[in-house]
Amino acid sequence: MKEFNPNKQGYYGEYGGAFIPEMLYNNVADLQENYLDIIQSDSFKQELEKLLKDYVGRPTPLFYSVNLSKKYNAKIYLKREDLNHTGAHKINNTIGQVLLAKRLGKKRIIAETGAGQHGVATATTCALLNLECTVFMGAHDIERQKPNVERMKMLGATVIAAESGSKTLKDATNEAIREWINNPQETYYVIGSVVGPHPYPDMVAKFQSIISKEIKDQLLEQEGTANPDYVIACVGGGSNAMGAFYHFIDNQHTQLIAVEAAGKGINSGQTAATIALGKQGIIHGSKTYLIQTNDGQIIEPYSISAGLDYPGIGPAHAYLRDTGKIQVGSITDEEAIHAAFELTRIDGIIPALESAHALAYLNKMELKENDIVIVNLSGRGDKDMITYSKYFNHE
Amino acid sequence: MNNRINTLFETKKSNILSIYFTAGYPALEDTMTILKNLDTAGVDLVEIGIPFSDPLADGPVIQNSSEQALRNGMTVAKLFDQLENIRQTVHIPIILMGYLNPVMRYGIEAFIAKCSEIGIDGIILPDLPMDYYLSHFKAPCERYNVKNIMLISNDTSIKRVREIDEQTNGFIYLVSSNGTTGSNKSLETQQDYYKHIQGLELKNPILIGFGVRDKQTYELTNQYSSGAIIGTAFMKHINEQGIDVSSIQSFINSIR
DSSP states (O other): OOOOOOOHHHHHHTTEOOOOOOOHHHHHHHHHHHHHHTTTTTTHHHHHHIIIIIIIOSSOOOEHHHHHHHTTSSSEEEEEESSSSGGHHHHHHHHHHHHHHHHTTTOEEEEESSSHHHHHHHHHHHHTTEEEEEEEEEHHHHHHHHHHHHHHTTTTOOEEEOOOOTTSSSHHHHHHHHHHHHHHTTTEEOOOOOOSSSTTHHHHHHTHHHHHHHHHHHHHHHHHHHHHSEEEEEEESOOOHHHGGGGGGTTTTTTEEEEEETTTTTTOOOOHHHHOOOOEEEEEEEEEEEOTTTTBBBOOOOOSTTTTTTOOOOOHHHHHHTTSSEEEEEEEEHHHHHHHHHHHHHOOOOOOOOOOHHHHHHOOOOOTTTOOOEEEEEBSSGGGGHHHHHHHOOO | OHHHHHHHHHOOOOOOOEEEETOOSSTTTTTHHHHHHHHTTOOEEEEEEEOOOOOOOHHHHHHHHHHHHHHHTOOHHHHHHHHHTTTGTTSOOOOEEHHHHHHHHHHHHHHHHHHHHOOEEEOOTTTTOOOIIIHHHHHHHHTOOEOOEEEOOOSSSSHHHHHHHHHHOOEEEEEEESTTOOOOSSSGHHHHHHHHHHHHHOHHHHHEEOOOOOOHHHHHHHTTSSEEEHHHHHHHHHHHHHHSSSHHHHHHHHHO
């Protein structure tokens, strides 16, 4: 299969690019010129692979769920990204980027975080690789996600509250970019999803693509074919989905399904269904779909899952959707919670609320008995216990 | 083709003072009052900020004014309405400063055409990169004689400064030190960089902005440029002293 790459300017079709203030130009241009040479060098690949294996715990299992398969009358596999160190796929990317930052001679790492998963993964990686780490987090999210804030602090990171705007992920990202503008030379910005100016969407996609690479190998071993019928993943910015889809793009046999968070319903006004409702525009340095007013102001999204409430979508996903290479679905808060409880009870796995959106989509499909379906279980649900127990006690 | 911006720089080679303020702030209908009072107070050039939900290049003071302006109901269309008859009363050059997304939503060509129609002379969009300017903005800007002003910073390579000088025609906005608007970085340490840019003998005049805040920083930057742009310090002043003509005059008098 040929690799899935943007063009030299970082465009996937008409999406992507690098819409950044001049103060960041040099810094980003430097990264654009050097990232491929560095991350594709043998010594980098060896160092990354070793850490992913011995520190993160890769490869993560591809688990054939007998119980889900019975229920949906198809072959259902779960890609267990929840078993990675720190509990989600996010660390695949942070290890890659922090290793890159070291090779670029950077002394200091900054990151944004919503629910705290990317922040924890970045803080963890910085502890391991001995770099100073500052994480920007919306003041509102700091209130909602206390345990992850404590984890980041214990790991030695400085957590800075973003007090601007709606005080959530979008604003944490704005603050991280402002900090970067103020200190472009010594600071490396580790973006947590396939968003931001070129080369971030491509770089993060490449670091996460190990997910689909492993799926292919593991499925071949278990089913005698490397081509599933469906791969399902949730999308906020879209990094776990891009990782799970990467090696199946252009595979005619495999239908890729990106599941957005509908929140309280796509037309409820409280939703994060960015692709369904978005219009073309610019967010955080990239041209893509985003939810916005007719005046071009970015609308704050809503989802019960803090990891999916991003008002934009990675530019590669925008392109794949326009070209029909991915199908986009949406799942409400309620449907996601039900799916999380179902998996917990029948397989003994508590999924993250984000991943529960992908699982819930199984209910919306018309599956045939021999269909092979991969659900990317992007993270574990420990961080969501307060939400789950509220629901549980209410039932 | 010349417009008011070119004429200003042809007739005045130094000590040009440009003031930035956010449209629709403190109250929705204050835009025209502030603009007229700045004109009365004798500023040479005005930059009107179009509020945006996610102003990446701005510090807290301008962010807060943008948020308030949006709460007041400010939009691009509303701003054009407010400025509709501006050229009957105000004759100094006027620039709109904002971010790319609201301009794209309005329609790039429609936006530039509207600027031209009501007598806006230029635009500054900090997140508009050079390649996108060339492919999407340059032709309509030239057709409608609206100047697109590009930023340079001390990280910008000389090659790129020369390219910006070649591709634009108005002035070049030199960012005083790497940072968002209103940062209090010392400008003294940047003098070598200002001198260096001055020595390039560019065809476009230079104005220095971001962090110019008082008489001292204004005079310092003026040694190396045609003048300076003050935004955050002015916004702070109107927050404390109000927008009437005496308040605005006293601010301008404190600068030059």
